[in-house]
Amino acid sequence: MSRDSDGWLEPLENKASSSGVADAITSCLSVREFFRVELGLMFLSEYAPGQPAIVLLRKLLDGYALPGAGTETVVRNVRRRMGPTARGGQWRLRLNDYCKVPAHLRLFELDEDAVTRVVHGSVFRRRGSSKLPEREQAYHNAMSLPVAYKLEKTHDPAPPGTPVRFKRADGSTARLRLPDWLPEARPERRLEPKEYRTRAAFPQLTEDDFRQAAKEMDQCLSASERYRTENFTGRVERMVFARTDREAGCLTDGLGIFAIDGVAQVVGLMNSGKTTFNDILVKICTDRGLRVGYLVSSVGNALEKVRFFRALGIDAIPLIGHRNRPAHMARYWDDLLYVPEHGQLPPLPDGHDEVAEFTTDICLLRAVP
Incomplete structure (x- = not known):
């Protein structure tokens, strides 16, 4: 279930279209981009006035800096509602497009001493506009209210023993009868956004904690044919740690x-x-x-991490895009069974593979009559 990150834009788009403002905006950028840009500028004017727009917005939304205590919820709401507009390269481009919109339609303008083009240190200031006055309240609501989940159309679960049909990705239709012994599915529960989040306190760790964890990892992996030579204890002993002293600046x-x-x-x-x-x-x-999320660079690396963490007794699963799943699976097996030029055919995997259940695109419903 995805977030309705664009729902707040629809009333503004309708108002801009009915008032004729949209026609003047779309010659420079889309109406949605216009309102997203102003949301970002409103956020900066409220929480970081007088600061460079290009430099600071990305730092704030990425969490590298906070505009003040208790602003985590506001930052999260703005990040979700701005979407791709807030990305570094897009943000600069959209700001320049925004400056091309007629001045009487914009709530913000570049400082008097700034050049007409948005540069690295450009600062925006509020100027006000008589057009679409309700947008200021819409921006404040977008910053303060949590992003709701989308109400997606769903069908009631089919009871056991019912003949059903569904459309495949290739457009063909498949028909089958659900077995009588299937348990009846529970209706999907709608998720509600939280007004605030309470993050579990992160444990304070020392080098001794890492050494002890490394020993435990080596013990867990000692029976693994694949990982028993990892030697995490030795790796930690060879590490040289240094931490940042903010007060001393070194x-x-x-x-x-x-x-x-x-x-x-x-x-x-x-x-x-x-x-x-x-x-x-x-x-x-x-x-x-x-609970931990681990972001890696490829599907193959994700599956390898799952295999490794499961060898440690951690209940890890890969989160893989479903639209290109067959291609992801093919790439995984190609890497696993890769034969280098003039090389020997690698042995087929034997024994239990922890990620095998995640590397198949076989549909079990095909076997159901």
Whole structure:
């Protein structure tokens, strides 16, 4: 179930169309982009007035900086409702397009000393407009109200024993009869957005915590043919930690007490142990009851991480796009069974594969008469 991130735009679009304002806007940018840009500028004018629009918005929405205490909900709402408009390259382009809209339609303008084109340090200020006066309240609502979930059309669950039909991706229609022994499906429950979120406190960790977790990981992997030689204990011993001292403006030796409050950056040279650090961090967090999302660069890497974490006893699953699932699965098996030029045919996987259940596009309904 997805968020209705564009629902707040529909009343404004209808009003702009009925009043004739939309015609003057669309010669420069779409009406939706116009309102999204003004939402971002309204957010900056309320929480970071006088600051460069291009530089600061992305930092705030990505969580690298907070405009003040208790503003996490506002930042999240703005990020969701601005969508792709807030991305770095798009934001600069849309701001320049926004400045081409007739001045009497815009709520914001560049500072007097600024050039006519938006540059890295450009600052916007509020000027007001008599057109569409209700949009200011719409922007404040968009910042303060949580983004609701979409009301998607659904069918009631078919009872067991019922003949049903459905349309395949290729346009053909399949018919089958649901077995009588199937349990009756429960109706889908609508999700409601939360007014606020309470994040579980992140544990404060030391180097000793990482060493102990590394030993436990080696013990868990000792019986694994694939991972028993990983030697996480040795990797941690070879790591050289340094942490940022904000007051002194320099690095201090040692990990100290590591905790995450918003965003933490783990940086280092190649083979310095960044991935090992993150893997151990996942083990510590899951052992302490936290849920962890791990973003990797490809489907193959996601499946490999699932296999690794399951070997540690962590109930990991891959979240893979469903539209290109056959292509993802084919790429996974191509990598697994890759034969280099003049190389030997690799052995077929034997034994239990933790990710096999996620690497098939076989539909079990095909076997149902």
